[in-house]
Each structure stands twice: as C-alpha cells, then as structure tokens.
Amino acid sequence: GENVEQHPSTLSVQEGDSAVIKCTYSDSASNYFPWYKQELGKRPQLIIDIRSNVGEKKDQRIAVTLNKTAKHFSLHITETQPEDSAVYFCAARGHTGGFKTIFGAGTRLFVKA
Amino acid sequence: DGGITQSPKYLFRKEGQNVTLSCEQNLNHDAMYWYRQDPGQGLRLIYYSQIVNDFQKGDIAEGYSVSREKKESFPLTVTSAQKNPTAFYLCASSVGTNNEQFFGPGTRLTVL
Numbered sequence: 001g002e003n004v005e006q007h008p009s010t011l012s013v014q015e016g017d018s019a020v021i022k023c024t025y026s027d028s029a030s031n032y033f034p035w036y037k038q039e040l041g042k043r044p045q046l047i048i049d050i051r052s053n054v055g056e057k058k059d060q061r062i063a064v065t066l067n068k069t070a071k072h073f074s075l076h077i078t079e080t081q082p083e084d085s086a087v088y089f090c091a092a093r094g095h096t097g098g099f100k101t102i103f104g105a106g107t108r109l110f111v112k113a
Numbered sequence: 114d115g116g117i118t119q120s121p122k123y124l125f126r127k128e129g130q131n132v133t134l135s136c137e138q139n140l141n142h143d144a145m146y147w148y149r150q151d152p153g154q155g156l157r158l159i160y161y162s163q164i165v166n167d168f169q170k171g172d173i174a175e176g177y178s179v180s181r182e183k184k185e186s187f188p189l190t191v192t193s194a195q196k197n198p199t200a201f202y203l204c205a206s207s208v209g210t211n212n213e214q215f216f217g218p219g220t221r222l223t224v225l
Contacts, residue, residue: 006155032211043203043216044156089155093211100171101146101214103155 002027004092006104014112019080021107023090024072030094033066033073034101038087047088048075080111116140119204119217126191126198126224134189134220136204144209145187149173150201150219159202162187191222199224 003026013019025033031052036044050057050064050073057064061080066073073092077084087108093101117138126132136145144163148156158171162181176195181187187206191198201221205214 004155009153034213036216043218045216046213049213100158100161103148103157105155106153 002030002092002094002100002102004090004102004104006090006107008107009105010108010110012110012112013080015080015082017080019075019077019084019109019111021075021088021090021109022072023074023092023104024070025092025094025102026071027092027094027102028071030071030092032093032101033064034091034093035064035075036089036091036103038089038106040086044089077109080109082111082113085109085111117204117206117215117217119202119220121220122218124220124222126222128224129193131190131192132222134191134202134204134222136187136189136217137185138187138206138215138217139185140206140208140215141184142206142208142215143184144207145181146205146207146214147171147177147179147187147189148203148205150203156203159189198222 006023034049037047038044061078063076087106089106090104091101120135146161147159157173159177160179162168178190203219204217207214
C-alpha cells in the first residue's frame with residue numbers, strides 16, 4: 001500500500017541553526033503534501049503545504065521543497081527558535097486507494113537555547 | 114481553536130465495552146476523518162467520509178465503526194473487537210480531500 005517515510009525521527013539543533021526534515025512517498029499519483037506541527041498534548045496544525053505543480057514554497061522561516069521525480073519532499077526551518085520544538089509530520093495525499101492522506105511517523109525537533 | 118470539537122477529552126473503558134467518541138464541526142466541511150495516534154508513531158487513518166451518508170475504511174478499520182448521518186457529525190465507536198484500543202484519537206475535517214485538514218483536540222482513550 002501507500003507509504004510515507006520520514007527522517008530523522010529525532011532532531012536536535014542549537015537555537016539559530018537550521019533544521020531539515022525529509023520525507024519520501026511511494027504513490028506516484030500523490031499531488032498534495034502538507035506539513036503539520038504538533039506541540040505536546042495539542043492537536044496537529046498545518047504549517048505549510050505544497051502541491052505537485054510547484055517545486056518550492058516558502059513562508060517566512062519555513063520552506064518546503066518537492067522533487068516529484070525522486071518522490072521526496074523536505075521541510076526546512078531556518079533561524080530556529082525554542083518555540084519551534086515540537087513533533088513535525090509530513091503527509092502525502094494521492095488518488096490511489098480513495099484519496100487518503102498518508103502521514104509519516106513524525107520527527108521530534110528539539111531546539112536548544 | 115473552535116470549529117471542530119471532540120468529546121470527551123479523556124475516556125476510560127473496561128474491556129468488553131463499546132464506547133463512542135464524538136466529533137462535531139461547524140466549518141461546513143464535506144470531508145471528515147478519524148485517526149489513531151500511538152506514542153512515537155504517526156497518524157493512522159481509521160475511517161474517513163467524503164460526504165454525508167458515505168464513509169470508507171482507512172488502514173486500521175478493524176474493531177471500529179462510524180456513521181455520517183449529518184454533515185457536522187462523525188462519531189466513532191470503538192467496539193470490543195478492537196484488541197488494543199488504548200490510544201489518542203484525533204478527528205479532522207477538510208473542505209475537500211485535497212485541502213488542509215483541521216484537527217480536533219483529541220480524545221485519549223484508556224482501557225482498564
């Protein structure tokens with residue numbers, strides 16, 4: 001079935017450094033790739049998303065890149081701050097299997113002050 | 114954080130009992146979803162519904178049931194057939210299936 005792999009599972013960076021989280025997907029028909037941030041005990045919230053007709057999207061300190069040929073996409077956070085500490089999930093939505101959104105296993109990001 | 118609500122926040126169940134988790138949204142979204150989240154794992158899809166009176170099984174539907182009689186409501190029943198039901202359950206909704214999903218605050222179910 002469809003699968004989304006996410007790496008690393010844990011990431012620790014120093015405040016001000018950049019963080020990169022990578023995901024690969026298996027369904028070549030996937031066309032929508034959201035990223036969610038989940039703080040401890042709270043609900044996941046969308047931070048950025050990208051559709052298959054673009055290769056990169058940026059929103060302030062957050063950017064996402066998509067390589068459809070290689071079937072991978074990445075989240076880039078620059079100038080990290082302690083409040084960026086959370087679990088980040090990537091996801092891919094495709095047509096196979098009825099328009100399901102498949103989530104990665106998550107990356108726990110620690111930003112050290 | 115209004116728009117999509119879940120109740121209760123915490124739920125305790127004895128083995129062999131069925132329990133129903135509530136999910137309501139006032140966002141006028143057509144699509145609704147139920148996910149299960151276990152510690153250290155991602156979100157796994159239990160059921161989803163693209164329109165009223167229609168729903169589809171996700172990846173881990175066994176032991177669960179849903180209904181979608183109203184656009185605003187998508188309750189999930191955890192039956193006694195679900196062998197390991199202790200988890201955090203998240204409901205979500207979206208305008209369509211190719212758009213941002215808005216999540217509810219979640220229900221933490223514990224089987225005693």
